[in-house]
Amino acid sequence: MLHLLFVLAMAPSAWAADVQWRGAAFEGDRAALEKLAQAGAKVVRVYRESDAWVLDEAQRLGMRVVMGLWVAHPRHGFRLDDANAVRRQEQAIRAFVLRYRDHPALLAWGIGNEVETGEADPLPVWREVDRLARVVKALDPKHETMMVVPDGGPEHLKRLADCCPNVDRLGINVYAGAAFNLPQRVREAGIRKPVVVTELGPLGQWQAGRKPWGAPVELTSSEKAGFFRDAVAYLQSEPAIGGVFPFLWGAKQEQTETWHGLLLADGSLTEMTDALSAAWGRPVETAAPAIRGIGIAADTFSPGAEISAGVDALSFDGSPLQAEWKVVAEARDLRLGGDNEAVPPRVPVRVLQADARSVRFVAPSEPGAYRLFLTIRDRSGKAATANLPFLVR
Secondary structure, eight states: OHHHHHHHHHHHHHHHHHSOEEEEEEESOHHHHHHHHHTTOOEEEOOSGGGTHHHHHHHHHTOEEEEEEOOOOGGGTOOTTOHHHHHHHHHHHHHHHHHHTTOTTEEEEEEOSSTTTTOSOOHHHHHHHHHHHHHHHHHOTTSEEEEEEEOOOHHHHHHHHTTOTTOSEEEEEEEGGGGGGHHHHHHHHTOOSOEEEEEEESSOTTTSOBOTTSOBOOOOHHHHHHHHHHHHHHHHTOTTEEEEEESOEEOOOBSBSSSSOSSOTTOOOBHHHHHHHHHTTOOOSSOOOEEEEEEESOSEEOTTOEEEEEEEEEOTTSOOOEEEEEEEEOOOOOOSTTOOOOOOOBOOOOEEEEOSSEEEEEOOSSOEEEEEEEEEEOTTSOEEEEEEEEEEO
16 A cells, blocks of 8 residues: 555656656637647646646646746846845745645646846856756655746757756747757757757747848748647657647737737637647647638838738638738837737728638828738638738838
8 A cells, every 4th residue: 555655646757757748838718728638738838826727727627737937037127136036036936836736737847937038148047947946846846847948059058958957857948940950959968858848839020031121921820830740740759858838829919919829819729729639649620721822912002002912721621711801000019038018909991802812902091010911710610820011101
């Protein structure tokens, strides 16, 4: 009996050490979490203590949780040399860990997220994260600790190899083609602990090609789906990778309303979620619409000019599609590191013709940068998205 109890007590950490974590980074509601479980995800990563509700829901849905412990960023005004602020933060983390350390859905603690963003020297921040990891491990030795950093160059990774002995797994947020050489870069840096891709995404807005006036060009949902199919399959085959979390299961304004969200704001599933369902062993029977191409007549228009655009889209069974076209002002409230951004306003325009193949409308009267957004829906309710930047001058 004593031996059986010991095995049961050790089961969570053994599972964490031997099984690649497969799920998604999550910001959403209960309905979105349920869709994540239905898609076949086994693990969900959340960012902060306000997401503690996910623990109970994940237990109900048969998932495990990498529970985020938010660590304040110096770029937001937190000072590592402020002893009172450092103590208050530690006390809050202690209280939270003590409250939830025995939750059956808890898989690991995620301590901070890109806390060093904006810092010329990341080491002081990393040392503080490691100190907090030591505190967490003392309170809860049954669950692993993980820190999360942005992807960086060779020297950045080499400095991570030995900096944080109290961190069991190293989380790296990786975008675009960097995902395909991450295992090699990790080995060359001398990193020996398991590496988790804590955010996996296609081209970020900071990486994408730009129009002459500076607007980054977003991939279509179909192009993003192709990236996830290839990148997740590759990373899941790599023994050095201890987990993969595509970003973001939910919807989020960041440069645009669709750049990083795997779902639409209303919860609609997409070709990207289809790709992840297949990667998690649950290929869908009814595929989302695919966008094979989209274009606009020109990049620049005069105020009040007629603008035309077209799309080549296909439903899974050839049935008719529905399209929503809308014009939105280019985002101006741009932030670093995923900080909350204000949603740019929709711009009313006079639509001359619109269907699931094309649109014609009158350009805004005010000069400025805009985007033409397209949402395609099929009869099952799944969606595809694209947008086209244009300039009025």
